[in-house]
Amino acid sequence: MNEIAELLQKDARLTPEDIASMLNKSVEDVREKIRQMEDDGTIIKYSAVINEEKLPKQKDKVVAFIEIQVQPEREKGFDAIAERIYQFPQVTSLYLMSGRYDLLVVVEGDNLKDVAFFVSDKLSTLDNVKSTATHFLLKKYKENGTMLFKQNKLERLNVAL
Amino acid sequence: MLRFNNRIEQMPPSGIRKFFDLVIDAKDIISLGVGEPDFVTPWHVRERVFYSLEQGRTSYTSNWGLMELRKETAKYLKDRFAVNYDASEIMITVGVSEAVDIALRTILNEGDEVILPEPTYVCYRPLAELAGAKAVAVSNPSFKITADDIEKAVTPKSKVIILSYPSNPTGYTIDRAEIEKIAEIARKHDLWIISDEIYGELTYEKEHFSIAAVPGMKDRVILMNGFSKAFAMTGWRLGYIAASNDFLAQAVKIHQYAALCAPIMAQYAAIESLQRGMPEMEEMKKSYWRRRNYMFEALNKIGMTVNRPEGAFYIFPSIERSKLSSEEFALGLLEKQRVAVIPGDVFGLGGEGRVRICYAIDFELLKECVARMEKFIKSL
Numbered sequence: 416m417n418e419i420a421e422l423l424q425k426d427a428r429l430t431p432e433d434i435a436s437m438l439n440k441s442v443e444d445v446r447e448k449i450r451q452m453e454d455d456g457t458i459i460k461y462s463a464v465i466n467e468e469k470l471p472k473q474k475d476k477v478v479a480f481i482e483i484q485v486q487p488e489r490e491k492g493f494d495a496i497a498e499r500i501y502q503f504p505q506v507t508s509l510y511l512m513s514g515r516y517d518l519l520v521v522v523e524g525d526n527l528k529d530v531a532f533f534v535s536d537k538l539s540t541l542d543n544v545k546s547t548a549t550h551f552l553l554k555k556y557k558e559n560g561t562m563l564f565k566q567n568k569l570e571r572l573n574v575a576l
Numbered sequence: 577m578l579r580f581n582n583r584i585e586q587m588p589p590s591g592i593r594k595f596f597d598l599v600i601d602a603k604d605i606i607s608l609g610v611g612e613p614d615f616v617t618p619w620h621v622r623e624r625v626f627y628s629l630e631q632g633r634t635s636y637t638s639n640w641g642l643m644e645l646r647k648e649t650a651k652y653l654k655d656r657f658a659v660n661y662d663a664s665e666i667m668i669t670v671g672v673s674e675a676v677d678i679a680l681r682t683i684l685n686e687g688d689e690v691i692l693p694e695p696t697y698v699c700y701r702p703l704a705e706l707a708g709a710k711a712v713a714v715s716n717p718s719f720k721i722t723a724d725d726i727e728k729a730v731t732p733k734s735k736v737i738i739l740s741y742p743s744n745p746t747g748y749t750i751d752r753a754e755i756e757k758i759a760e761i762a763r764k765h766d767l768w769i770i771s772d773e774i775y776g777e778l779t780y781e782k783e784h785f786s787i788a789a790v791p792g793m794k795d796r797v798i799l800m801n802g803f804s805k806a807f808a809m810t811g812w813r814l815g816y817i818a819a820s821n822d823f824l825a826q827a828v829k830i831h832q833y834a835a836l837c838a839p840i841m842a843q844y845a846a847i848e849s850l851q852r853g854m855p856e857m858e859e860m861k862k863s864y865w866r867r868r869n870y871m872f873e874a875l876n877k878i879g880m881t882v883n884r885p886e887g888a889f890y891i892f893p894s895i896e897r898s899k900l901s902s903e904e905f906a907l908g909l910l911e912k913q914r915v916a917v918i919p920g921d922v923f924g925l926g927g928e929g930r931v932r933i934c935y936a937i938d939f940e941l942l943k944e945c946v947a948r949m950e951k952f953i954k955s956l
Binding site for chain 2: 422426429433436437438439569571572573574575576
């Protein structure tokens with residue numbers, strides 16, 4: 416990965432000035448490179464990583480990981496069925512997998528019933544879907560490389576020569 | 577009346593009491609005074625030690641250290657720094673600190689002189705004095721010590737030259753051509769060389785060149801290194817000496833009576849670091865490099881002028897513009913802006929008029945510190 420993308424992925428709030436000085440590049444070059452990456456879709460968007468459990472009185476959301484076995488279509492493979500699935504706003508992530516099943520769908524809903532209904536009504540009924548297995552998420556520990564439960568703040572000396 | 581050892585009694589405590597007493601217990605400060613990585617030891621290393629504990633590896637090891645670690649260390653030195661040591665020429669110590677103490681006590685007699693380029697890390701002078709020798713400071717206004725600077729200090733009593741590069745506190749290294757000249761001087765005047773290369777791995781643009789790599793120098797070079805800095809393992813207390821069998825045969829006598837061996841848990845951690853820790857070490861190094869780049873530019877911008885450091889994670893800017901002494905500057909900055917830096921004079925000759933900043937802290941905090949230092953300078 417290029418170094419600018421790497422830095423922004425860790426901290427999207429870094430300014431072009433910061434990045435330029437860290438990498439010994441000119442501010443203009445860094446701005447230009449970021450613009451390019453935004454234009455060509457390398458940088459899709461900037462967002463915050465939120466530990467939702469910390470939000471006040473958040474209505475409980477339900478997240479499910481659904482394994483789907485599908486019959487791939489001639490000429491289109493898995494792409495056509497994948498598109499049918501990822502267009503649903505309830506689907507937050509979708510991956511094609513090797514192994515026992517083909518597609519891994521991450522679905523969010525307001526409650527269990529919501530998700531169950533989505534699976535039985537929308538997913539299982541798709542033509543090429545052979546079977547589904549739904550796993551409800553119980554607790555998140557780490558997401559996208561970020562540990563959601565910060566360990567104790569480490570004590571450091573104020574001075575060490 | 578109970579009495580203390582005279583040399584110990586006369587030895588001043590490290591640093592400037594007044595300043596350090598203030599800093600040590602201060603709560604709401606940002607400290608740029610901590611000479612250690614801001615990374616926790618990588619997980620795979622910690623996890624390997626859990627395993628070694630589960631296996632019941634809690635015993636003494638040989639005085640020399642675990643053979644597996646000595647072999648890995650010899651291989652590491654060869655791969656990274658092109659110096660050739662057999663595993664039998666490696667002795668594992670309790671950090672480089674113990675290594676320095678042992679080496680000095682092994683070679684020094686009463687009245688010997690130790691040539692010490694300053695400013696430098698604070699342990700060499702007191703340990704040399706404790707061994708009955710006299711430390712002779714040499715310095716260069718550019719902080720890049722030269723063979724000439726060293727040779728001017730040579731007397732018939734000279735016994736050893738202590739090198740420590742890249743340097744704590746300046747971040748400057750000694751270039752290969754100069755190292756070769758220093759080696760020549762050591763040979764000409766028949767001097768030992770203690771080479772503390774704890775920051776060698778953290779050399780940025782250049783390649784670190786060990787004086788032990790100069791042909792024919794192995795018998796007189798006492799090379800020391802450890803895991804604290806590059807592998808983020810300060811609290812494990814693990815280092816080593818690489819030197820001739822003749823030297824080690826003497827040195828091990830001190831080590832076996834004073835320490836017996838380095839902690840076995842730390843030795844297993846070090847094996848893991850050497851076997852699988854290189855990618856994470858490189859990542860940490862890259863992150864210091866970025867912050868070095870930032871600090872070099874930022875400090876010059878606010879008038880704390882400095883040449884670009886070449887290694888370690890320190891920068892040693894001038895505070896001339898403030899018209900304050902190093903101690904006054906550090907005290908003022910602490911009191912008015914709650915930022916701690918180390919007064920340069922703590923590091924010996926040539927350090928007055930500078931402060932040491934360790935930039936191994938979170939980048940946002942680093943930026944905040946620069947802003948506060950700028951405010952402080954403008955308020956003067």
